[in-house]
Amino acid sequence: xxxxxxxxxxxxxxxxxxxxxxxxxxxxxxxxxxxxxxxxxxxxxxxxxxxxxxxxxxxxxxxxxxxxxxxxxxxxxxxxxxxxxxxxxxxxxxxxxxxxxxxxxxxxxxxxxxxxxxxxxxxxxxxxxxxxxxxxxxxxxxxxxxxxxxxxxxxxxxxxxxxxxxxxxxxxxxxxxxxxxxxxxxxxxxxxxxxxxxxxxxxxxxxxxxxxxxxxxxxxxxxxxxxxxxxxxxxxxxxxxxxxxxxxxxxxxxxxxxxxxxxxxxxxxxxxxxxxxxxxxxxxxxxxxxxxxxxxxxxxxxxxxxxxxxxxxxxxxxxxxxxxxxxxxxxxxxxxxxxxxxxxxxxxxxxxxxxxxxxxxxxxxxxxxxxxxxxxxxxxxxxxxxxxxxxxxxxxxxxxxxxxxxxxxxxxxxxxxxxxxxxxxxxxxxxxxxxxxxxxxxxxxxxxxxxxxxxxxxxxxxxxxxxxxxxxxxxxxxxxxxxxxxxxxxxxxxxxxxxxxxxxxxxxxxxxxxxxxxxxxxxxxxxxxxxxxxxxxxxxxxxxxxxxxxxxxxxxxxxxxxxxxxxxxxxxxxxxxxxxxxxxxxxxxxxxxxxxxxxxxxxxxxxxxxxxxxxxxxxxxxxxxxxxxxxxxxxxxxxxxxxxxxxxxxxxxxxxxxxxxxxxxxxxxxxxxxxxxxxxxxxxxxxxxxxxxxxxxxxxxxxxxxxxxxxxxxxxxxxxxxxxxxxxxxxxxxxxxxxxxxxxxxxxxx
Amino acid sequence: xxxxxxxxxxxxxxxxxxxxxxxxxxxxxxxxxxxxxxxxxxxxxxxxxxxxxxxxxx
Numbered sequence: 103x104x105x106x107x108x109x110x111x112x113x114x115x116x117x118x119x120x121x122x123x124x125x126x127x128x129x130x131x132x133x134x135x136x137x138x139x140x141x142x143x144x145x146x147x148x149x150x151x152x153x154x155x156x157x158x159x160x161x162x163x164x165x166x167x168x169x170x171x172x173x174x175x176x177x178x179x180x181x182x183x184x185x186x187x188x189x190x191x192x193x194x195x196x197x198x199x200x201x202x203x204x205x206x207x208x209x210x211x212x213x214x215x216x217x218x219x220x221x222x223x224x225x226x227x228x229x230x231x232x233x234x235x236x237x238x239x240x241x242x243x244x245x246x247x248x249x250x251x252x253x254x255x256x257x258x259x260x261x262x263x264x265x266x267x268x269x270x271x272x273x274x275x276x277x278x279x280x281x282x283x284x285x286x287x288x289x290x291x292x293x294x295x296x297x298x299x300x301x302x303x304x305x306x307x308x309x310x311x312x313x314x315x316x317x318x319x320x321x322x323x324x325x326x327x328x329x330x331x332x333x334x335x336x337x338x339x340x341x342x343x344x345x346x347x348x349x350x351x352x353x354x355x356x357x358x359x360x361x362x363x364x365x366x367x368x369x370x371x372x373x374x375x376x377x378x379x380x381x382x383x384x385x386x387x388x389x390x391x392x393x394x395x396x397x398x399x400x401x402x403x404x405x406x407x408x409x410x411x412x413x414x415x416x417x418x419x420x421x422x423x424x425x426x427x428x429x430x431x432x433x434x435x436x437x438x439x440x441x442x443x444x445x446x447x448x449x450x451x452x453x454x455x456x457x458x459x460x461x462x463x464x465x466x467x468x469x470x471x472x473x474x475x476x477x478x479x480x481x482x483x484x485x486x487x488x489x490x491x492x493x494x495x496x497x498x499x500x501x502x503x504x505x506x507x508x509x510x511x512x513x514x515x516x517x518x519x520x521x522x523x524x525x526x527x528x529x530x531x532x533x534x535x536x537x538x539x540x541x542x543x544x545x546x547x548x549x550x551x552x553x554x555x556x557x558x559x560x561x562x563x564x565x566x567x568x569x570x571x572x573x574x575x576x577x578x579x580x581x582x583x584x585x586x587x588x589x590x591x592x593x594x595x596x597x598x599x600x601x602x603x604x605x606x607x608x609x610x611x612x613x614x615x616x617x618x619x620x621x622x623x624x625x626x627x628x629x630x631x632x633x634x635x636x637x638x639x640x641x642x643x644x645x646x647x648x649x650x651x652x653x654x655x656x657x658x659x660x661x662x663x664x665x666x667x668x669x670x671x672x673x674x675x676x677x678x679x680x681x682x683x684x685x686x687x688x689x690x691x692x693x694x695x696x697x698x699x700x701x702x703x704x705x706x707x708x709x710x711x712x713x714x715x716x717x718x719x720x721x722x723x724x725x726x727x728x729x730x731x732x733x734x735x736x737x738x739x740x741x742x743x744x745x746x747x748x749x750x751x752x753x754x755x756x757x758x759x760x761x762x763x764x765x766x767x768x769x770x771x772x773x774x775x776x777x778x779x780x781x782x783x784x785x786x787x788x789x790x791x792x793x794x795x796x797x798x799x800x801x802x803x804x805x806x807x808x809x810x811x812x813x814x815x816x817x818x819x820x821x822x823x824x825x826x827x828x829x830x831x832x833x834x835x836x837x838x839x840x841x842x843x844x845x846x847x848x849x850x851x852x
Numbered sequence: 853x854x855x856x857x858x859x860x861x862x863x864x865x866x867x868x869x870x871x872x873x874x875x876x877x878x879x880x881x882x883x884x885x886x887x888x889x890x891x892x893x894x895x896x897x898x899x900x901x902x903x904x905x906x907x908x909x910x
Contacts, residue, residue: 507862603866606866610873613873617880645866645870648870648874649870649873652873652874652877655877655880655881656877656880659880659881659884692874695878695881698881699881702881702884702885747878747881750885751881751885754885754888758888795885795889798889799889802889802892840889840893843893843896844892844893844896
């Protein structure tokens with residue numbers, strides 16, 4: 103109730119009432135309930151709203167959290183409320199005396215006899231470190247360092263988990279700071295302060311983390327968070343944070359335990375090695391990885407599943423972050439062999455093998471897919487695809503849906519990144535995939551059980567996704583199979599249930615096919631459009647609708663004027679979509695861009711829709727975001743990009759049909775819109791690029807000086823200069839050059 | 853912990869894919885638009901050089 107009433111100022115005395123309960127009542131239950139209420143209220147309500155009451159809230163919660171509080175339940179509720187209120191008590195935290203007092207209360211609570219209080223106090227320290235890193239130097243030296251290192255060794259797993267989390271948070275903050283420092287140095291702005299806590303603590307942290315890695319049992323599930331997982335995460339963050347400094351303290355543990363008879367130590371050694379692969383200079387890691395690879399390959403044959411699981415993950419990490427270590431043919435051969443064999447292991451191991459293959463496919467991808475005939479995976483390609491197909495047929499692939507998804511994702515990735523000599527295998531895979539899809543269609547009426555139905559939808563979605571990759575990779579070579587592909591896809595689409603994502607995946611496959619066969623798509627359009635029109639009206643399933651909008655654009659690009667017989671219906675649905683209050687707002691910028699796609703395709707025929715579209719675009723142009731609403735700022739920028747893309751498509755489309763003059767009465771509004779964006783401090787580079795392109799398009803569409811007064815306005819030359827100066831983007835500079843060049847010509851001749 | 857592509861939820865993966873597709877469509881659109889612009893630039897340059905050679909003859 104508070105979450106609804108307080109922001110509307112309809113319960114102004116709530117915090118005072120709760121405060122009174124905490125400070126004046128001697129009833130423990132009432133105190134505890136009031137503190138919990140404060141905690142939940144703080145958690146739910148925007149910090150800005152409660153900032154004015156931060157003093158009262160802090161007084162109440164700190165009062166309940168002190169060590170003198172006899173009731174531990176009250177103390178627990180107080181510390182939890184303190185954690186939730188930290189975000190809007192920044193003013194108090196800025197005051198040294200107040201900060202000292204809060205820190206003292208929290209640190210004392212970490213020493214409580216009560217386990218829950220202790221855990222809550224460590225949780226509170228994690229939050230403090232997240233929010234007030236810059237103020238922590240003094241407290242780290244005096245207390246936090248010691249408290250947390252001891253906390254990590256606690257027999258109580260919950261305490262140890264929070265103490266490890268504290269150091270993971272330190273690393274998170276320092277990793278983010280490293281990026282900020284780098285950016286500040288480039289832009290010559292103020293460099294933020296980093297205290298390098300992780301660097302100073304690395305020698306104390308690593309032995310404890312390595313010890314915690316060994317705290318695991320044979321029955322530990324992969325999806326339950328435990329101390330060894332927390333330690334692995336922390337070690338990995340520490341490696342990113344302290345870079346080369348991690349190698350020295352970790353390496354002896356890896357060397358002495360990688361062949362340990364006790365599987366727990368063996369697994370911990372592999373985990374430690376896999377965790378430090380990102381952060382240190384790759385040049386320093388190459389010799390270590392080269393030394394470890396033969397051992398890791400052997401460990402894929404270990405008797406213990408957990409060991410194989412972590413080994414497969416480590417091989418995946420090596421393939422992902424240090425692919426240069428695999429340039430040696432013999433090394434690559436042994437790696438590909440073990441991970442391909444691993445596909446028939448338990449789903450846990452096999453999923454990591456799929457991930458490893460995905461990484462190999464991406465990292466070893468030929469430089470130019472259209473030019474390079476071969477690549478290092480060519481000779482294994484058919485074997486890997488067959489092994490993946492075999493794995494997909496295994497019983498466990500049917501029971502473990504996520505594993506099956508992994509198999510198909512690996513297949514899609516391999517197809518998308520292969521060289522030309524693998525295309526015959528891709529063609530064969532396309533046929534197999536179509537056959538499998540046909541089989542699923544025949545089976546679907548026999549499925550009654552809801553879980554089986556979900557698994558069935560998932561399988562169809564996975565197969566459609568592989569099919570999309572095959573279509574894109576085979577490019578024009580797919581033409582011979584296009585009739586069969588469209589027949590299967592239309593069957594899938596016509597029988598797909600509303601609740602599944604199959605339709606989305608099938609539409610994406612249709613989009614890929616239209617992009618490849620272009621005009622050849624015209625023979626399927628009549629049969630396909632009815633389904634597309636239904637999807638365009640799916641206001642409640644906005645993701646489906648969004649894909650349908652994108653597909654209209656794809657079809658326009660494929661068919662150009664061939665799309666004219668269908669544009670009336672498309673335009674009606676798109677305009678209805680824009681007016682819908684149910685349809686998610688995220689789809690709307692794409693709809694505006696889609697107007698541009700239609701205009702580009704049908705040229706002067708767009709005149710029929712010009713008036714209504716211009717009204718809609720002008721309405722959308724009026725949308726503004728308030729300065730602190732970052733989500734809205736982002737959304738308005740996306741909307742503006744959509745509007746600019748629509749204008750560009752319309753101007754270019756009409757010009758190509760010699761009808762640019764039809765735009766004349768709208769030009770002033772459009773320039774006012776662009777000028778408004780130019781004055782906005784939140785404008786993105788994409789918007790600058792869009793404006794520059796449109797200025798050039800207008801100059802080209804009105805070559806007889808009709809728009810010279812508009813081009814003469816000072817902001818035009820300002821934005822062209824701004825575009826040319828853009829630091830990173832070549833494309834923005836090019837568009838600026840385009841606008842400038844076309845403008846200069848116009849002025850020269852007028 | 854052992855972050856892999858598979859640690860992402862199905863929804864996250866789908867969202868990622870949707871974003872990628874939107875971006876690809878945006879790129880296709882802009883490449884079409886840029887192609888048209890390049891042609892215009894080319895004809896402007898041609899016209900310029902013809903004008904230059906005309907003036908030389910004069």
